[in-house]
Amino acid sequence: MRASKYHINTLKEAPAETEVASHRLMTRAGMIRKVAGGIYTYMPLGLRVLRKIENVVREEMNRAGAIELLMPVVQPAELWMESGRWEKYGDELLRIKDRHQRDFVLQPTSEEVVTDIARNEIHSWRQLPLNFYHIQTKFRDERRPRFGLMRGREFTMKDAYSFDRDEAGAQASYDIMFQAYMRIFGRLGLKFRAVAADTGSIGGSRSHEFQVIADTGEDLLVYNPDTQYAANIELAAAPCLIEHRAEPKEELVLTATPQAPKCELVAQQLGRPLSDTVKSIVLATDPAEDDADGQVRIWLLLLRGDHELNEIKAGKLPGFERGFRFATEAEILDSFGCVPGYLGPIDTAKPVSIIADLTVAHMSDFICGANREGYHYTGANWGRDLPEPQSADLRNVVAGDPDPNGGHLAIQRGIEVGHVFFLGDKYSKALQATFLDTDGKPALLQMGCYGIGISRISAAAIEQCHDDKGIVWPRAIAPFEVVICPVGANKNEKVGNISEQIYLGLQEQGVEAILDDRDIRPGVMFAEWELIGVPLRITVGDRGLKEGVVEIQARSDAAAVKVPVEQAQAAALERLKSL
Amino acid sequence: MRASKYHINTLKEAPAETEVASHRLMTRAGMIRKVAGGIYTYMPLGLRVLRKIENVVREEMNRAGAIELLMPVVQPAELWMESGRWEKYGDELLRIKDRHQRDFVLQPTSEEVVTDIARNEIHSWRQLPLNFYHIQTKFRDERRPRFGLMRGREFTMKDAYSFDRDEAGAQASYDIMFQAYMRIFGRLGLKFRAVAADTGSIGGSRSHEFQVIADTGEDLLVYNPDTQYAANIELAAAPCLIEHRAEPKEELVLTATPQAPKCELVAQQLGRPLSDTVKSIVLATDPAEDDADGQVRIWLLLLRGDHELNEIKAGKLPGFERGFRFATEAEILDSFGCVPGYLGPIDTAKPVSIIADLTVAHMSDFICGANREGYHYTGANWGRDLPEPQSADLRNVVAGDPDPNGGHLAIQRGIEVGHVFFLGDKYSKALQATFLDTDGKPALLQMGCYGIGISRISAAAIEQCHDDKGIVWPRAIAPFEVVICPVGANKNEKVGNISEQIYLGLQEQGVEAILDDRDIRPGVMFAEWELIGVPLRITVGDRGLKEGVVEIQARSDAAAVKVPVEQAQAAALERLKSL
Incomplete structure (x- = not known):
């Protein structure tokens, strides 16, 4: 991509309403633009991030054997009445009427529609297990949308639904999704933690949240640094801190x-x-x-x-x-x-x-x-x-509480970006989704559901990693991997030629590079790319070329490294490996 | 893909409500499932077709210099009031209220939002020309949705919007989009025709529709087989059929x-x-x-x-x-x-x-x-x-009418799948979207808009090409390019091994192949793939292997061709080239 052919429009100041770093920086970097409260346009740079996250999620869902389909945004009320959620779901469910005054909802999730599909499509145990997912626009009519993509109303979510013969099968499907989620968040380059979570009103026996670690997170995560243990504070067992009750010494x-x-x-x-x-x-x-x-x-x-x-x-x-x-x-x-x-x-x-x-x-x-x-x-x-x-056990864990299995518990903050749920027959019972089991008799499908907040991940990544200059994207979800900045191209035509060479060379290697061929001052150019957060910058300068070098600087590094022009591409590829 | 790990569920009969071939065959082939009137789930096979169309459209839009973003489905009424469409758009515009009783619409197109973006993002003539597009879920509350994806309510559309300094620039942007559309429909493997179309209520000086040729199309297209001339009958000039009025011979x-x-x-x-x-x-x-x-x-x-x-x-x-x-x-x-x-x-x-x-x-x-x-x-x-x-000129052209520029006019039926429009300043005037021109003075942006009905294309392709057995997809948008059908694998283990070999070999060559490893009767298997319309089938049979051959049959061919096992891959690749 050449910057002159692209749309880059950064802002010096963010609107006052942007309370958190991700909202502020995505707005300033020109990644999102507000259309209404909690409703945004993904501008070109922001959409690239969204698509990269989507692609990683899609690849890993496919690898795990889940099958992609696409359920509609607008869903008929009848199905939501069958499940009982038409009544139970609060005001966040946007209920609408069509021109014939028939009731519909804008989907916040798709348990009803997918269970309706399952009851029509799954006839025999031979078709099981089956896992359907889609990546689709969701709507939740938040009372007070805020924090940009962190708590928006219209957002993109991946939701998957597994169908099994029995509980053991459903648990196996759950484990496969759990492992897929571990791979997904690993590939996205985020520091994250899978924590046991409350099953809440959905019921069932198991639930895990995937939390991106960030000081600004709304969730408190309890974990043991020495073991695998991790749970949302909502669920984490708080130990008794006194082994034996002492004899009374005082009078009342x-x-x-x-x-x-x-x-x-x-x-x-x-x-x-x-x-x-x-x-x-x-x-x-x-x-x-x-x-x-x-x-x-x-x-x-x-x-x-x-x-x-x-x-x-x-x-x-x-x-x-x-x-x-x-x-x-x-x-x-x-x-x-x-x-x-x-x-x-x-x-x-x-x-x-x-x-x-x-x-x-x-x-x-x-x-x-x-x-x-x-x-x-x-x-x-x-x-x-x-x-x-x-x-x-009535209390929240406190940092330093002993873990009954050894060591002590620690606490950190997280942003929930994924949630896996063992549903059992909650929906299959309500919608009578049955299949013919090996004994020839109808049995209820055992279900699990698995969500990932695609658009929320982009915001969570920024909450986790930014500085006073702007965003610091992990390579896997950066809008571009490398930016090439020519400096002094008007003084020395070699600057442009070598920039072009490096740009084309990296593209050939499959690197998503952008060449900043705009006629703007270097300071403005650098500040813009630091705000946008591209992981690696290559500066091709008139002065450097006189020494035969270009500068390579990772966004997360304090200083640039000079490398000989002819090694620029190899050095960039090498440095990218760890970004 | 292995069929046993995928979801294939064909129907012997289609519901009575499926009036046209595309609706009937997509339902029978398990590509779509109805959720409500005019609202469908794209089942896995159907979604693959949709994504392939999307990808071709995206690649060609990018090649033409358009920049992808993503505008929301739910849009605030205020913008639609500014443009006047809140009042003028009929009942097809689904108007909804959020929990605070604020008015919104489910977007049927995005002229308002994109013009709002333009007035905020475009400051100077230096940023022009600019062309933004998105591929997004649309909603039109059709009074009588029917014909499946041909006239649905929720559907996927690509809409692009160009912004230029002046009319000449806007015409150039229009021409670029026209050429991009020619490439898109060419790559999709469809017989199509670009026809001059009425500008209708949108106004402006130019408009073209892209029509997929099909006998079941609702539009009548007038063209001259000997020249470039083609126009929708709505617009096509009907010539005077009598050169000179004859003298009266009769009395009144x-x-x-x-x-x-x-x-x-x-x-x-x-x-x-x-x-x-x-x-x-x-x-x-x-x-x-x-x-x-x-x-x-x-x-x-x-x-x-x-x-x-x-x-x-x-x-x-x-x-x-x-x-x-x-x-x-x-x-x-x-x-x-x-x-x-x-x-x-x-x-x-x-x-x-x-x-x-x-x-x-x-x-x-x-x-x-x-x-x-x-x-x-x-x-x-x-x-x-x-x-x-x-x-x-008050009449419709009739086939055989002389073309004033030579030759005669012919008529064929088409399905509108794309429309390009010169808008001028209709929306930029209403929303006061201006930029500073070279003279330093504010000027109205000159716009064009360019739509492609992504989901409609899949239906139009079927209307154009199907037979009594089912769908005949062009390779470019088929859900899979090749299906490998083992026959008699239980009698001869070589059947499975060679099928596997051919499957993996084709995958390595980048061919989207599916191996039908299900344990079903060959007749059922063949009928299913003919219904689904995969362009090429390779049958690996016990009997054939005794002669050292496999059978290759294009979906559009009357008969299969026998080729030696070791030439199967090369022969398949060769045959695919013209599908």
């Missing part, structure tokens, strides 16, 4: 703690470590709608003062099947006879269901609210001052 | 023609050729809304009895700028004092505006309605019996 004392409605303030007032305190979190579960006599049930969850509640774990407690909410102040006053800030498990006004985090259940001589405004108990002990508690 | 006679309200019946009753008759067509033009005193104006258009009115041509008559309609029976009675069927230009009840087709204006001694039920005039002559008429 009602202690004045004026204006100390938080554990941090109590610990400070009493001169005790925060880890001696226990915090009280009051939740409520509502009765089922058909339960006429049903009462709201109030729960007291206890966590060590320095720990945080993990709401996903709370949601899995027995009795929380229909969901939970935080109790209202009125409910708290009614149950505890006290305002929030001084609540505790001893002497509640009414009986409440108490669940202690595993660590809290092993504490002794702890400090907790006294259900009296301005007072806490010190020296509280299980068994002596209050009954032995029911206990469960 | 009021002649009874009972129960003969059509020219055919009159000619029959009177024993005269149909070409001696003149038919009357009564049109009405309504006054402008702001024209308080405005009256409906009644027009009488006269055509020779064997000719058809061309409504596009009628729409261009002076006085028809705001459109026209056929007159109501009441209006006809009022103006002519007679029921339809016996109308004519002589002695109308009220004055009407008469326009004769060029040929009619040169007729003499002609037969026309007498404005009296059951009567016609014979021996009517211009100048003598009625005033000399205003005349214009």
Whole structure:
């Protein structure tokens, strides 16, 4: 490509609304342009990145035996009603009507359509396993789209769906996809981590997320640097930090703690470590709608003062099947006879269901609210001052927590770019997608689903790797691999000739090169390519040529290297290998 | 590809709703599956065809210097209001609302978004010419979607938009696209014709359609087999068939023609050729809304009895700028004092505006309605019996019409798969897309737009080439180029080995081959591949191998050719060259 024949239009400043690096840099580099909130045009440079990601994903999906098809963007409501998602999916599902007032959706995923295909196409166990995927435009009507491609409304996603005879087959299909994802993110040149993830409302027994490591990520990833263990903090088991509960040493004392409605303030007032305190979190579960006599049930969850509640774990407690909410102040006053800030498990006004985090259940001589405004108990002990508690893992892992299998847990931030899911028969049951099994009887297809956020990957790669000059693309997804910058071509015609030679030579070697043949100042040219983030720059300068050299600089290197003109191509190819 | 790892699912019968060959065969061959009216899933085989077409289009667009980007499917109403198309575009434009009740459209084309990009990105004449294109999902909410991919609602289209400094530049860009389209349709292996087309409501001075020749096409194409001339019948000039008007020989006679309200019946009753008759067509033009005193104006258009009115041509008559309609029976009675069927230009009840087709204006001694039920005039002559008429080209060309530039005109049917358009400043004016010209002053961008119906091409190719066994793909867009069919592999292990050898050998040569390693009967296998339409089949049979031969059969050939096993690959490569 010659820059003069291409469209390059960088901006000095990004619009104020660009809050994150990827949004700011993709806008400044001219890779995307906003059309409406969460809806973008991929400009030529941005589309090249998108296509490269798509191609890697496609190649690896094909290699793994998945078969590409293309399901439509606009899907009929009837199928979504069959699966129940027409009702259950929130406002992010864009529901539309055609000219005849028939209901449709803009697809956010395609479980319904692919299951409909499966029930029509798969007749016999002989056709299994089967894995269909497509790379297609998705739409999610985010309430507040932001962060550019990180949380857009219209985006490109690869979604695959596996169909198997039984659970064992479905697990095997899941493993094949897991391995394919490992290869994909490896080939894309990203630092990433596969983490066990919550199966959430989709159910099933297994789920993994693929997370691009970046300080700006919204997800917290728990891992053990010494083992293979890695899980989203939502799911990661938090160990009990106290092996054996110590014998009580203190008496239970009602202690004045004026204006100390938080554990941090109590610990400070009493001169005790925060880890001696226990915090009280009051939740409520509502009765089922058909339960006429049903009462709201109030729960007291206890966590060590320095720990945080993990709401996903709370949601899995027995009795929380229909969901939970935080109790209202009125409910708290009614149950505890006290305002929030001084609540505790001893002497509640009414009986409440108490669940202690595993660590809290092993504490002794702890400090907790006294259900009296301005007072806490010190020296509280299980068994002596209050009954032995029911206990469960309620908290988020904290960096440094011991891993029960050895070593310690660490935490880093990530951006979710892939998710694999064991679905079981959730959709095949709803849509009655059956096949004739070896015994000649109909059986439900066992399914898995596997997503990759194609457009999100481009943003995640930038969040992971950029500097104050701009983007630093990994070679695999850079819009161009090499840029050749002639400097002083108007003074010395050899500059243009040699630039052209190197450009054509690299192209012949299959390298995606761009020759910047525009008539612009070198400083502007360099700054533009640093912003765009092309991994390797070759500068062919009038001055260098006098010494018989050109300069080669990797975007990620601090300085350029001079190489003899005749070795330029070989040196560039060599340097590219590790970019 | 191995068939056992792929998804092949053909149907013996197509659903009753499949009215045309392409819809029927794509459904039977398992290339598409209906999701809703006019909305289809491209199954794996169908998607391969789609992608091949896309790739040829992309390569040629890039070669022609167009730059690919990707504009969104969901576009904000504001831009469509700026262009005026929010109001003017009919019900085919699917207008939707997001969760915040803001208006959007599903794009049928992207003139608005691309012009918005241009007004933000193009600042200077130095950036011109520029041509942006994308290959994207389109949506047109057809009132009655049918014929499968021929008239779907969701479909894939390539649309390109050129931007130039001035009209001359825009014409040059148009010519470049015209040539690119010639290469594209040539490479796709289709019999096609570029025809001059009506510019319709879009305006501008030039437009060409690219038509795939097929007897089932909806468009009529007029061409001269001896010259380059070709035009859509909508636009094709119909010559005057009479060089000099002859002197009158007959008297004007009021002649009874009972129960003969059509020219055919009159000619029959009177024993005269149909070409001696003149038919009357009564049109009405309504006054402008702001024209308080405005009256409906009644027009009488006269055509020779064997000719058809061309409504596009009628729409261009002076006085028809705001459109026209056929007159109501009441209006006809009022103006002519007679029921339809016996109308004519002589002695109308009220004055009407008469326009004769060029040929009619040169007729003499002609037969026309007498404005009296059951009567016609014979021996009517211009100048003598009625005033000399205003005349214009009002009719469709008929096969065999002389071409004023020599030779005769022929007609064939076509399917429109591409359209290039000179737009001028229609959209740049509406959206105020300007650039700074060489004189430093802002000027409006001159535009062209260029569409190709990617998914429609696959259907058009089938309409052009199929037989009673199924599809006959041109090699360039076939889902696979060669299928290798082993026969009797269970009796002779050499069958499998040699099939495998040939398969791998062809793959190495870059041929897209599929090895049918499924355990199915040869008759079923052959019928399936004939239905799917793979251009070349190599049959490796137990019996053939005993003679040391395999059979090679092109899908378009009547019979197979036997070639020695060791020459199979070379023979296949050779035969492929002309497919």
